[in-house]
Amino acid sequence: xxxxxxxxxxxxxxxxxxxxxxxxxxxxxxxxxxxxxxxxxxxxxxxxxxxxxxxxxxxxxxxxxxxxxxxxxxxxxxxxxxxxxxxxxxxxxxxxxxxxxxxxxxxxxxxxxxxxxxxxxxxxxxxxxxxxxxxxxxxxxxxxxxxxxxxxxxxxxxxxxxxxxxxxxxxxxxxxxxxxxxxxxxxxxxxxxxxxxxxxxxxxxxxxxxxxxxxxxxxxxxxxxxxxxxxxxxxxxxxxxxxxxxxxxxxxxxxxxxxxxxxxxxxxxxxxxxxxxxxxxxxxxxxxxxxxxxxxxxxxxxxxxxxxxxxxxxxxxxxxxxxxxxxxxxxxxxxxxxxxxxxxxxxxxxxxxxxxxxxxxxxxxxxxxxxxxxxxxxxxxxxxxxxxxxxxxxxxxxxxxxxxxxxxxxxxxxxxxxxxxxxxxxxxxxxxxxxxxxxxxxxxxxxxxxxxxxxxx
Numbered sequence: 001x002x003x004x005x006x007x008x009x010x011x012x013x014x015x016x017x018x019x020x021x022x023x024x025x026x027x028x029x030x031x032x033x034x035x036x037x038x039x040x041x042x043x044x045x046x047x048x049x050x051x052x053x054x055x056x057x058x059x060x061x062x063x064x065x066x067x068x069x070x071x072x073x074x075x076x077x078x079x080x081x082x083x084x085x086x087x088x089x090x091x092x093x094x095x096x097x098x099x100x101x102x103x104x105x106x107x108x109x110x111x112x113x114x115x116x117x118x119x120x121x122x123x124x125x126x127x128x129x130x131x132x133x134x135x136x137x138x139x140x141x142x143x144x145x146x147x148x149x150x151x152x153x154x155x156x157x158x159x160x161x162x163x164x165x166x167x168x169x170x171x172x173x174x175x176x177x178x179x180x181x182x183x184x185x186x187x188x189x190x191x192x193x194x195x196x197x198x199x200x201x202x203x204x205x206x207x208x209x210x211x212x213x214x215x216x217x218x219x220x221x222x223x224x225x226x227x228x229x230x231x232x233x234x235x236x237x238x239x240x241x242x243x244x245x246x247x248x249x250x251x252x253x254x255x256x257x258x259x260x261x262x263x264x265x266x267x268x269x270x271x272x273x274x275x276x277x278x279x280x281x282x283x284x285x286x287x288x289x290x291x292x293x294x295x296x297x298x299x300x301x302x303x304x305x306x307x308x309x310x311x312x313x314x315x316x317x318x319x320x321x322x323x324x325x326x327x328x329x330x331x332x333x334x335x336x337x338x339x340x341x342x343x344x345x346x347x348x349x350x351x352x353x354x355x356x357x358x359x360x361x362x363x364x365x366x367x368x369x370x371x372x373x374x375x376x377x378x379x380x381x382x383x384x385x386x387x388x389x390x391x392x393x394x395x396x397x398x399x400x401x402x403x404x405x406x407x408x409x410x411x412x413x414x415x416x417x418x419x420x421x422x423x424x425x426x427x428x429x430x431x432x433x434x435x436x437x438x439x440x441x442x443x444x445x446x447x448x449x450x451x452x453x454x455x456x457x
Contacts, residue, residue: 027238089102114310116308162434284361291355390428397428
């Protein structure tokens, strides 16, 4: 074979492989979705930047207590009349005038180096505590955001799995409805079915088509939501696994074996334990602490401020050159606020009520979290029995459908009876799938409220 022809064949093969590879969709596991979301999600990144900002604000608070060094320089020119009034040397004889140094210049320059350092400033000292509290709050907010995104990703992944499983079920029933409708038309043409029977199967076929279209829309919506959470914006398609992750199934089996009292014990925490366990509550508690520190800051505005300053300058003369003697000045500055038109008092009252507001909001969030925990635990308890019921109901409807189908083939039951049995079986399938996913979702929600989601992965 000629080299040119061989090279052409290889190029064609590579292009075909690339085209085939471009049509393939990557499989996104739950672990992969979580890992990507924690690394790429915009909310997680924003919380990380907020934490870094808080750390730099803390460093900035420390710098406010350090001395500052500055260089100042000024140029001044006075008018002729004022210069004549101030320069008394011009009225002296020449012999005396030359022996007295000139101290007044029409154009003069002054330069100095100034160092200032605060010795006591209550607002700056309290700012350190506020900065530390901001770092702690940002850290807890980052953890809360991480937990929230983790919960949303797992929930979205489970919702996508449920929607796709329901879609597969609805497609099976659509295929069955299409076969029944085709069979009904054949029997109608053979004179064995009435027009009403055909219309009934046709209606069932159209309804099932509508159900499938809605199920396909639900799958697209859930996949789009999952794509948003993992920040997959490059346009490449992906698929998720066709099964519930083994870790979640194992945890559902474990919870199925727990008694009602054991499940309720999981949420019996005192306030301190609950705040430590729930990331959102811990973040809210930090915000309450910051509000308290701002209220305390209003009291520091009544305290005196003490600072020391040192200045090394060059005497003012008529040249920019630093060629004259250098006076040095040390000053101790004390500022005592006496009256500010009730500004400090009104500011203190505003800060106080803001602090009380944050207390009440945190208390409400604490009680609401307890309520949600109770509701979630009750949901798990109810779903334990509901799962067993849905399984039994599914077995019963499967058995009943097989019997009705056999009797229908023998002409012992009507089309309506067969259709009712088919609808009951479909509803039993849907209910069984929904119950299983609701049970696992309730467990995920409980772990989210207790900030233990990472133990599921």
